[in-house]
Amino acid sequence: MSFEALLFYAFGFLALFSALAMVCFVRHVVAGAMSLVVTMVSLAGIYVLLHAELVAVVQILVYAGAIVVLFLFVIMLLDLRDGGLGAPPRGQNLVKGVGVGGTVLIGAWLVASLSGVFAVEPLSAALPDGFGGHRAMGLALYGDKVLLVELSGLVLLAAIVGAVVLAMRGSE
Amino acid sequence: MIVVAKTLFILLAVMLFFAPLLTWIERKQSAVMQDRIGANRADLFGMTFLGLLHPLADLIKLLAKENVVPAEANRFLHALAPILSAVPAVIAFAVIPYGSSYRFGDFEITLVAADIDWGVLYLLAIGSLATYGAVLAGWASRSNWSMLGAIRTTAQMISYEVTMGLSLVGVFMVFGSLRLTDIAAAQDTTFRLFGFLDLLPGLLPAGPGWLDGVRLPAWGLFLQPLAFVLFFTCILAENKRPPFDLPEADSELVAGYFTEYSGMRFGLFYMAEFVEVVVIAGVMTVLFLGGWSIPWLSQQTLIGGVGSLLGVGFATAFCMLLHVACFFAKVAFMIWLQMLIRWSFPRFRYDQLMDLCWKIILPLSLLNVFLTAGGILLAERVGGGG
Numbered sequence: 001m002s003f004e005a006l007l008f009y010a011f012g013f014l015a016l017f018s019a020l021a022m023v024c025f026v027r028h029v030v031a032g033a034m035s036l037v038v039t040m041v042s043l044a045g046i047y048v049l050l051h052a053e054l055v056a057v058v059q060i061l062v063y064a065g066a067i068v069v070l071f072l073f074v075i076m077l078l079d080l081r082d083g084g085l086g087a088p089p090r091g092q093n094l095v096k097g098v099g100v101g102g103t104v105l106i107g108a109w110l111v112a113s114l115s116g117v118f119a120v121e122p123l124s125a126a127l128p129d130g131f132g133g134h135r136a137m138g139l140a141l142y143g144d145k146v147l148l149v150e151l152s153g154l155v156l157l158a159a160i161v162g163a164v165v166l167a168m169r170g171s172e
Numbered sequence: 173m174i175v176v177a178k179t180l181f182i183l184l185a186v187m188l189f190f191a192p193l194l195t196w197i198e199r200k201q202s203a204v205m206q207d208r209i210g211a212n213r214a215d216l217f218g219m220t221f222l223g224l225l226h227p228l229a230d231l232i233k234l235l236a237k238e239n240v241v242p243a244e245a246n247r248f249l250h251a252l253a254p255i256l257s258a259v260p261a262v263i264a265f266a267v268i269p270y271g272s273s274y275r276f277g278d279f280e281i282t283l284v285a286a287d288i289d290w291g292v293l294y295l296l297a298i299g300s301l302a303t304y305g306a307v308l309a310g311w312a313s314r315s316n317w318s319m320l321g322a323i324r325t326t327a328q329m330i331s332y333e334v335t336m337g338l339s340l341v342g343v344f345m346v347f348g349s350l351r352l353t354d355i356a357a358a359q360d361t362t363f364r365l366f367g368f369l370d371l372l373p374g375l376l377p378a379g380p381g382w383l384d385g386v387r388l389p390a391w392g393l394f395l396q397p398l399a400f401v402l403f404f405t406c407i408l409a410e411n412k413r414p415p416f417d418l419p420e421a422d423s424e425l426v427a428g429y430f431t432e433y434s435g436m437r438f439g440l441f442y443m444a445e446f447v448e449v450v451v452i453a454g455v456m457t458v459l460f461l462g463g464w465s466i467p468w469l470s471q472q473t474l475i476g477g478v479g480s481l482l483g484v485g486f487a488t489a490f491c492m493l494l495h496v497a498c499f500f501a502k503v504a505f506m507i508w509l510q511m512l513i514r515w516s517f518p519r520f521r522y523d524q525l526m527d528l529c530w531k532i533i534l535p536l537s538l539l540n541v542f543l544t545a546g547g548i549l550l551a552e553r554v555g556g557g558g
Contacts, residue, residue, distance in 0.1 A: 065300025
């Protein structure tokens with residue numbers, strides 16, 4: 001087994017285990033948020049193995065570094081100190097976790113096989129220079145996919161306006 | 173082998189030299205600024221060495237102190253938090269170049285531990301992970317002071333991370349790279365201070381000839397002065413030292429998120445803070461003060477000049493030493509500047525902190541991106557210029 005394969009299995013196992021731990025094993029939401037961070041960082045490791053370096057850095061910068069910190073902020077602001085989740089209903093959570101995860105997996109597999117992703121030949125040739133780097137990603141995002149980028153910006157703007165409206169209604 | 177040597181060099185220089193020395197500098201500089209004498213008590217056989225033994229005495233004290241963990245605390249996370257706050261500070265040095273590339277015959281050496289393509293993004297990502305140490309420390313201690321400190325930390329760090337990245341965009345645009353070695357090398361040159369006058373042909377009478385001779389080093393500081401101020405403010409806020417010390421706020425929260433820490437675990441938080449001061453100085457030096465470059469004297473000129481007299485090999489080694497010395501001199505300057513700020517300004521009020529970030533720095537960073545893009549387009553249209 002090559003070194004890359006070894007790293008892939010290590011990161012994959014870590015991602016799966018910490019994701020399971022987040023749903024099933026931990027007793028407190030803060031510990032759950034921390035295992036989510038481990039999942040995010042392991043996924044970033046897998047992205048690096050896939051030569052998607054920019055995605056990996058953004059994964060850490062945005063998901064591990066900002067979004068989960070925001071989760072923690074909300075958890076602390078609500079002051080969920082005393083156990084938070086209570087005694088862990090392990091069996092029940094495990095069933096729920098495996099059920100939801102399995103459904104998503106089957107759904108993703110169905111969509112992937114229907115859209116013909118599996119039929120595509122794996123890349124065997126050497127990757128072009130700078131593949132997955134910030135230059136290639138930037139050219140792709142602001143070149144032929146610029147409409148999608150702008151549209152997702154519009155979706156985020158709508159979400160912000162919605163949040164402001166909700167906040168204003170509470171204050172009146 | 174060489175990678176190990178390069179990593180060890182930067183780590184030893186920072187951890188064993190700068191960080192302990194900083195505790196002494198901080199005491200002495202605050203003493204000078206407040207008209208006191210400062211640390212001068214720790215002695216060895218009656219000799220105090222200007223108080224330089226205090227870092228050593230501190231270390232012995234911290235190692236020998238009892239490690240107290242609150243009864244209610246989450247023991248695992250309480251132990252993990254100081255490590256999580258010290259590690260990001262230390263590994264940030266991996267991408268900071270402290271010298272250029274040098275060629276000795278067939279052997280080429282680049283003085284940076286890891287020369288990666290997205291070094292600036294790496295620094296930002298590492299900085300965003302540094303939040304966890306403080307947040308977990310505050311939460312795991314189960315103390316109200318710590319909890320308030322942790323909540324303040326999350327809000328402050330998230331807010332300033334956004335503007336920290338955005339204020340740097342202008343710098344990427346000017347240097348056209350995210351690789352820190354490229355950014356440093358691009359600053360090893362000069363530009364004509366009044367070059368922008370070429371953009372307005374015919375509007376002004378031709379100036380005197382010496383105007384063309386006025387050249388400044390092409391440092392980020394001169395090319396992106398607004399970005400320098402904005403980024404420096406943000407990165408100081410990320411370090412949580414005064415005037416941005418709301419998460420610690422001694423007069424309100426005892427010691428904020430690390431109230432319930434003692435012994436060497438407290439020492440790790442303390443050390444992380446000082447290592448971060450050196451990281452900030454290093455990052456500011458590479459991005460804005462030309463990194464290792466010697467102003468008005470490029471590597472090519474220096475090696476060419478000295479090499480013609482004393483041989484190229486000697487000249488390269490000489491140049492390497494000068495560059496490393498120049499880098500650390502600039503780092504020392506930035507550390508001094510940070511100390512000056514730390515002992516000059518009172519703490520912000522919380523609403524002022526948030527207003528500064530979202531209402532002042534964020535719009536100004538967007539303006540800087542806009543102006544830089546316009547400037548680059550204009551310079552390309554005319555050709556040359558600043």
